[in-house]
Amino acid sequence: MAFDFESTTFGTREERLGSIVGYVGSIKDLAEQSRCGTLRERGRCFSQSSSCDAGCVLGYITHIRDVALINHAPSGCAAPASPIVTAQTQLAEKRSLSYNTVVLGTDLNESDTIFGAGAGLRQTILETWERYKPAAIFVTTSCVSGIIGEDVDSVIAEAAEEVPIPVVPIHCEGFKSKVWATGFDACDHAILSRIVKPPQQKGNFVNFKNFNESAREDIIDMFDAIGVDTFFLYSNTTLEEISHISEALATVSICGTLCSYLGNGLEEKYGVPYIKAINPLGVTGFETWFREIGRVVGKEKEVEAYITRERAIYIPQIEEVKKKLKGLRVVLGMGSSFAFQVARVVQELDMEVAYVTSWHYDSRYDDGNPPPHVQHLAAHTPVDFPVNIADQQNFELMNILNTYKPDLYLGRHGGTSVWAIKQGVPAIFMADEYMTFGYKRTLSFAHTVLDRITNRSFENNLSARIRLPYTKWWYQQESDSLYKEAE
Ligand code: SF4
Structure with a gap:
């Protein structure tokens, strides 16, 4: 697909990937309809509440250390911030790293829905820089900022002239997509369009996209065995490290949902191969995935030796x-x-x-x-x-x-x-x-x-x-x- 990294917005999963949240059938029917392009959303006549893409952004972009996130939203939208920041802090502590990412909100109220809150957002951006000196400020949108048509991009562009760091909009209005995983794409769109730099040199590492890097040590050993380094993202990363992912040998992931946008986007923009095999869960998944990595990075013999030994x-x-x-x-x-x-x-x-x-x-x-x-x-x-x-x-x-x-x-x-x-x-x-x-x-x-x-x-x-x-x-x-x- 043609990615548009000049724009601050991007297509939802429904628009880009034909994603659905309503279907009843069987695995063979699902696979066939997916292949043929005939799969359709089936609406429900009753639905319980679910999660939203803005919450997904909040949970994922805050994996990055020492940045700020401003939630341009009513305070309720930021309700998950406290447990999320606590969890990210603990993940950093496990690796003896300091974690200074902050989450702030503009606390939109009834008056803001009538008169707009651009001035408040601008003030919050400037105050965030003064107080916290983060490496970047990400500004996330919400249902309310979307419904009132707040011109977030213009406010950010003006405020960005007054601070020496990237100020990056992430468009993730909750009503925009029924698929909360659209939030992963919103994060990756912001990272690919505003943070990642063109490669200066090729590195000897793979980008490993995951959530909480709990198997980090084992995976480092595994890639060591084939002579390749590993860069895990976004957990415990810094903005400077992320800016170099265009120099990787390949991008791999634990989850196809998580990495489709970043992996394919990085491949299209900078030619970094994205491993599209089934993911490394179970024996078949692991062997298929690792062999494909070996093929792409030219380490087939080393991969076969590893598989034989571990088997x-x-x-x-x-x-x-x-x-x-x-x-x-x-x-x-x-x-x-x-x-x-x-x-x-x-x-x-x-x-x-x-x-x-x-x-x-x-x-x-x-x-x-x-x-x-x-x-x-x-x-x-x-x-x-x-x-x-x-x-x-x-x-x-x-x-x-x-x-x-x-x-x-x-x-x-x-x-x-x-x-x-x-x-x-x-x-x-x-x-x-x-x-x-x-x-x-x-x-x-x-x-x-x-x-x-x-x-x-x-x-x-x-x-x-x-x-x-x-x-x-x-x-x-x-x-x-x-x-x-x-x-
Ligand atoms: S962005 Fe919208 S859907 Fe998400 S928490 Fe806020 S109001 Fe709810």
């Missing part, structure tokens, strides 16, 4: 645990990349995928091709299991769990796994993106599943003492009964 250690152990997991039925509820990649790992471990609910789905990525992991799964799954796309609609999940009665629920967002447990279903909260990464963690995950299903007293006790708000009537409905074709 000898871990595959016999994985095979042993698999015997105890065989036939367990699993429901998964995760983001679009992890949902279908962890489903592949579930099948690798001889468990059955009973149902996948994915928080959104991109019909294609920014290179124009359908997500490779969904095509791979549809081609290799032993059964055409059911799938729905729902932006974390817990009431739908409760219906699904009640209908399919799985042995286990795997969720990557904490707000869903607790509901499964209340219904008496053992659940694992897979917050760590590296939980099924490579051989070692696939083995560890298999043991975690075994532990979780062996002792079920917690969910049995809890569910016996809790009265859920859902009626028998709701549980009797077909899970797709509230969908209607979008006009």
Whole structure:
């Protein structure tokens, strides 16, 4: 796709990638419709609240150290700021780094919606520089600033003349996209258009895009084994470091949803190859991904040597645990990349995928091709299991769990796994993106599943003492009964 890095705005996932948040069908149908370009959004006649792209920006751009984010919004939009900054500070402390990023807000009120708040925004930008001296100021928009038509770009352009650092707008009005992952793209658009510099020289490193870098040491060792360095982003990075990502050998990621914009954008703008293979979850994912990296950076022999060595250690152990997991039925509820990649790992471990609910789905990525992991799964799954796309609609999940009665629920967002447990279903909260990464963690995950299903007293006790708000009537409905074709 042609990226426009001159503009401060960019297309939403719905516009660029044909993304949807409403669908009921099966994995093979989803893959086929994605390939053919026939996938359509199905509206709901009822919907619970969900997350927004502005919240996603807040959570992701603040991974960068020593910058400021000004949320041009009512104060409520910045509600997640406190836990987010606390978490980022802890991630920095784990690596003995200081973290001085600040989040501020313009606290838009009723009066601002009538008279505008440009003057207040300008003042906040200048005051932020005076007080904190950040490396850059990112200004994020909101539903309110969008609805009143605030000319944020002009205010920023004027204020930027008075401070010696980049002041960068991030257009992420919450109503703009139903897909909160559009917020990742908003961050990457700001970074690619305003922060990344043209390459001065080629470096011997790969950009590794992830969330919280929990497997950092193992990954550094892994790339060391093939003679390549690793630069993790954006967690614990500085603006100066990020400005050099155009010098990388390649861009790789733990998550296709997370990296489509940055990976493809960097490839188009600066020729940095983006690894588009399925992601490194489970054995097949890891080997496919690492071999593709080896091919692209010219380290095929080294990659094969690594795979042979690690296989000898871990595959016999994985095979042993698999015997105890065989036939367990699993429901998964995760983001679009992890949902279908962890489903592949579930099948690798001889468990059955009973149902996948994915928080959104991109019909294609920014290179124009359908997500490779969904095509791979549809081609290799032993059964055409059911799938729905729902932006974390817990009431739908409760219906699904009640209908399919799985042995286990795997969720990557904490707000869903607790509901499964209340219904008496053992659940694992897979917050760590590296939980099924490579051989070692696939083995560890298999043991975690075994532990979780062996002792079920917690969910049995809890569910016996809790009265859920859902009626028998709701549980009797077909899970797709509230969908209607979008006009
Ligand atoms: S930007 Fe809009 S959707 Fe997001 S938190 Fe603010 S009001 Fe809610």
